[in-house]
Amino acid sequence: MTTTLGNALYDQKLASVYDRMYPIGHDTEQAVAFVAALTPPGGSVLELGVGTGRIAVPLAGHGFTVHGIDGSEPMLAELRARDPQGTVTTRLGDFTREGTGRTFDTVTLVLNTFFVAVTKEQQVGCLRLAREQLAPGGRFVLEAFDPAPYHHMEKPDHSMRHLDERSIMLDTLTVDRSQQLMLSTHTIIDGGAPETREHLLRYAFPFEIDLLAELSGLRLVERTEDWAGTPYTSSSLRHVSVYEADPDSPWGGCR
Structure with missing residues (x-):
């Protein structure tokens, strides 16, 4: 589907x-x-x-x-x-x-x-x-x-999440104010080859x-x-x- x-x-x-x-x-x-x-x-x-x-x-x-x-x-x-x-x-x-x-x-x-x-x-x-x-x-x-705090972002924001004792997720967030779009990039590091996924949101x-x-x-x-x-x-x-x-x-x- x-x-x-x-x-x-x-x-x-x-x-x-x-x-x-x-x-x-x-x-x-x-x-x-x-x-x-x-x-x-x-x-x-x-x-x-x-x-x-x-x-x-x-x-x-x-x-x-x-x-x-x-x-x-x-x-x-x-x-x-x-x-x-x-x-x-x-x-x-x-x-x-x-x-x-x-x-x-x-x-x-x-x-x-x-x-x-x-x-x-x-x-x-x-x-x-x-x-x-x-x-x-x-x-x-x-x-x-x-979305007010994000709407005024002028440069990408970087953060890290601890998933468990063997894996972390690195996040990058960018904002396009003209279209009210947020692009999140998630990179999972868990001992194997790093894998990256992207998600787009319209706030x-x-x-x-x-x-x-x-x-x-x-x-x-x-x-x-x-x-x-x-x-x-x-x-x-x-x-x-x-x-x-x-x-x-x-x-x-x-x-």
Whole structure:
């Protein structure tokens, strides 16, 4: 299957270290609790860009019916290894262009995954599909970083991540402000030949996401700084935004 998100897909190498790239267990627990509180008991959840199931699998453990869509087969393989009982129903596909054909009480898009859609058209497509897959009274939850600190970068940023006792990842980040694009280069050093992967993101400021959401038939319900409910302020470095379908929107049925 082809996908417009090819630049952002995780291959086998990155999928195998993904959870070590983002060791955020405490944040995961808060995210699961946040989504669970939004969803009716025994309700249904769809995660766009479900990845390795960091959030989806625990949600299924809370008794929700959980579906996930992702464009990377290696990431879905990691999810299946984490979920041998198959409590999460998965689908390989591009969440900016195709839906599941059903509706859910809650739809989620977390950990900056919205930005892997690198054009305005892809981002609008993602939001419109999120709205179409919301059951009446449902909520769409989007988590992303606030790009303000990156938007003013004038030279590449270099950093290192410790993956385990035998491997590290070297990261280089460059920003094209004119197009709001971020290019991340990841080089894994683990004793073998160094392997480098590139990912392109198109960042958007919160008010831009709100406008795209409005054009997609969604309206903002609440925004916090994190999953713990910290108030969102001008100094917040990320946001958790909750949207609902706007029944009065002239754009909701447009494709």
